[in-house]
Amino acid sequence: MPGAIYAEGLVKTFGDVRALGGVDLDVPEGTVLGLLGPNGAGKTTVVRVLTTLLRPDSGRAVVAGIDVLKDPDAVRRSIGLSGQFAAVDEYLTGRENLQMVGQLYQMSSRDAKKRAGDLLERFNLADAADRTAKTYSGGMRRRLDLAAALVVSPPVMFMDEPTTGLDPRNRQQLWEVIQDLVAGGTTLLLTTQYLEEADHLAHDICVIDHGKVIARGTSDQLKARTGGERVEVVVHQPDQIGPARSVLASYGKGEISVAEHTRKLTVPVTGGAKLLAEVIRDLDTHGVEIDDIGLRRPTLDDVFISLTGHAAELGRNGEDASTEAAEGRKEDGQ
Amino acid sequence: MSAVTDAANPGPLKTRGAISRSVADSLVITRRNLIRMSRIPEMLLFGIIQPVMFVVLFTYVFGGSISIGGSTDPQLYKEFLMAGIFAQTVTFATAGAGAGIADDMHKGLIDRFRSLPMARGAVLTGRTLADLVQTALTLVVLAGVALIVGWRTHENIGKVLCGFLLLLLLGYAFSWIGALIGLSVRTPEAATSGGLIWLFPLTFISNAFVPVTGMPTFLQHVAEWNPFSATVAGARELFGNTMPGMPKSVTGAWPMEHPVWASIIWSILIILVFRTLAVRKYRQAAA
Numbered sequence: 327m328p329g330a331i332y333a334e335g336l337v338k339t340f341g342d343v344r345a346l347g348g349v350d351l352d353v354p355e356g357t358v359l360g361l362l363g364p365n366g367a368g369k370t371t372v373v374r375v376l377t378t379l380l381r382p383d384s385g386r387a388v389v390a391g392i393d394v395l396k397d398p399d400a401v402r403r404s405i406g407l408s409g410q411f412a413a414v415d416e417y418l419t420g421r422e423n424l425q426m427v428g429q430l431y432q433m434s435s436r437d438a439k440k441r442a443g444d445l446l447e448r449f450n451l452a453d454a455a456d457r458t459a460k461t462y463s464g465g466m467r468r469r470l471d472l473a474a475a476l477v478v479s480p481p482v483m484f485m486d487e488p489t490t491g492l493d494p495r496n497r498q499q500l501w502e503v504i505q506d507l508v509a510g511g512t513t514l515l516l517t518t519q520y521l522e523e524a525d526h527l528a529h530d531i532c533v534i535d536h537g538k539v540i541a542r543g544t545s546d547q548l549k550a551r552t553g554g555e556r557v558e559v560v561v562h563q564p565d566q567i568g569p570a571r572s573v574l575a576s577y578g579k580g581e582i583s584v585a586e587h588t589r590k591l592t593v594p595v596t597g598g599a600k601l602l603a604e605v606i607r608d609l610d611t612h613g614v615e616i617d618d619i620g621l622r623r624p625t626l627d628d629v630f631i632s633l634t635g636h637a638a639e640l641g642r643n644g645e646d647a648s649t650e651a652a653e654g655r656k657e658d659g660q
Numbered sequence: 661m662s663a664v665t666d667a668a669n670p671g672p673l674k675t676r677g678a679i680s681r682s683v684a685d686s687l688v689i690t691r692r693n694l695i696r697m698s699r700i701p702e703m704l705l706f707g708i709i710q711p712v713m714f715v716v717l718f719t720y721v722f723g724g725s726i727s728i729g730g731s732t733d734p735q736l737y738k739e740f741l742m743a744g745i746f747a748q749t750v751t752f753a754t755a756g757a758g759a760g761i762a763d764d765m766h767k768g769l770i771d772r773f774r775s776l777p778m779a780r781g782a783v784l785t786g787r788t789l790a791d792l793v794q795t796a797l798t799l800v801v802l803a804g805v806a807l808i809v810g811w812r813t814h815e816n817i818g819k820v821l822c823g824f825l826l827l828l829l830l831g832y833a834f835s836w837i838g839a840l841i842g843l844s845v846r847t848p849e850a851a852t853s854g855g856l857i858w859l860f861p862l863t864f865i866s867n868a869f870v871p872v873t874g875m876p877t878f879l880q881h882v883a884e885w886n887p888f889s890a891t892v893a894g895a896r897e898l899f900g901n902t903m904p905g906m907p908k909s910v911t912g913a914w915p916m917e918h919p920v921w922a923s924i925i926w927s928i929l930i931i932l933v934f935r936t937l938a939v940r941k942y943r944q945a946a947a
Binding site: 374377378379399400402403405407409410411413414415416417418422426427429430431432458474 | 681684685688691692695696699700767768769771772773774775776777778782
């Protein structure tokens with residue numbers, strides 16, 4: 327049985343740019359899928375197709391059990407969308423914004439008013455409820471935007487880069503809200519360029535690049551694909567690289583890589599912290615003075631680089647923004 | 661911030677009839693836009709100052725030089741002029757609607773609205789209705805200024821009010837042109853200039869500011885078939901501001917012989933065409 331969000335062979339072309347080249351997704355009910363990729367990878371396009379904003383050239387999508395292409399209006403009743411830009415009316419107060427959205431979800435004016443009050447309370451916006459959204463900080467706007475997406479407690483939520491541009495404290499707060507939501511049974515599709523965010527929030531991760539899913543699995547599975555743990559040593563003097571290398575050679579399970587200018591040696595190992603202690607003792611015995619040593623597990627950054635051959639950050643500088651441009655979205659929207 | 665989802669789910673959403681849903685949603689959006697306007701009063705103010713300046717400038721600068729039915733009496737020109745200025749003012753609603761909708765696109769609000777289970781035309785209808793309210797307010801102030809500088813009507817109050825309704829209908833029709841422009845351009849700035857540029861030839865190649873008698877024959881035809889001229893002539897007729905000794909039409913164009921009806925027909929035609937195009941565009945809008 328397909329999950330709460332299901333897509334099969336989604337293709338979308340904008341002019342010459344193939345934004346989606348056959349994307350398949352399956353998100354079981356009550357779980358979080360992290361859609362990870364650089365700008366222009368097609369993340370936003372996937373979200374726009376699944377939320378009825380954009381018709382794909384071909385493919386099939388089912389959200390909350392409803393065919394997106396056949397009955398978009400029924401899908402809209404079952405979803406909440408929180409976009410890249412905090413899409414709130416800045417000349418309306420927080421309360422007016424939420425009330426308006428409630429009424430447009432076809433709630434009665436009284437129900438919409440009550441729901442707005444509850445949400446403002448829960449999102450720590452009660453004090454600012456009757457100020458125009460123009461006066462809100464970036465974090466407050468995001469919270470208001472998210473509250474607007476939750477007006478009818480939809481079973482399926484889409485969040486397109488919910489924390490882009492937020493400071494660490496606000497990001498942490500938003501993560502807590504998202505975790506609460508999921509604990510309450512909501513199915514969530516979340517796009518992000520922050521590997522840390524996907525690692526933190528998502529049960530499953532889809533890595534997407536150039537409109538194609540290039541890897542999927544849990545965070546641990548993806549990391550395992552990239553390789554296991556490594557010991558990293560930074561020696562104090564360049565002339566100690568040689569002795570350090572011969573020490574590491576007896577522990578390593580693979581080739582030792584050396585970065586001369588940073589005096590850093592890296593070697594794949596197995597054995598964890600216990601092994602690390604032995605390495606430190608052995609280096610000391612051989613008179614190798616070290617500045618830093620550590621056991622490193624692969625991050626999703628490593629995963630991303632090994633999968634795509636380029637870092638996730640690349641796209642952020644606009645090197646890969648062709649799709650975004652074709653969709654006419656503006657990076658500096660807010 | 662716990663327990664976000666345990667709040668009462670509103671239960672099965674009401675399924676209303678398509679028409680009542682459309683009306684209700686449009687009114688929600690109208691209210692939203694009126695609240696916005698009340699929070700940006702300077703927009704309304706500038707929207708009023710500009711036509712007021714036109715009234716004063718045209719009255720005193722051109723007043724003594726333009727021959728109306730063979731006379732350069734400034735009083736005659738005032739009465740000739742006002743329907744033209746009023747009509748030009750209502751067409752500026754185009755820019756307001758266009759800029760408002762382009763701004764909503766730009767800020768991602770159109771995406772939000774399109775992801776909600778609301779009537780498809782409501783965002784645009786709500787905007788054009790709010791602009792209609794603004795246009796009506798502007799007209800009230802403008803009529804007051806016109807009376808102060810010496811404009812007089814010569815028909816009963818009912819007919820005069822019908823004249824204003826005719827103008828508002830044209831303004832409403834033009835705001836749908838603005839809605840289409842707003843959905844078609846990328847920025848609010850482009851929507852403002854795109855909404856205004858073509859209004860200048862449209863309003864000047866008409867009977868609004870000078871009698872068409874002085875124009876080359878080709879332009880006379882254009883001017884007398886111009887939908888804008890029909891409304892100006894219609895309002896003039898309902899205000900009792902038609903000039904003795906001036907023929908209704910120079911070229912014999914049907915709209916000039918029956919300006920009130922022509923104006924109503926033109927406006928309804930514009931609404932039908934541009935509402936259809938704009939709603940279609942909205943459904944496919946790629947922000």
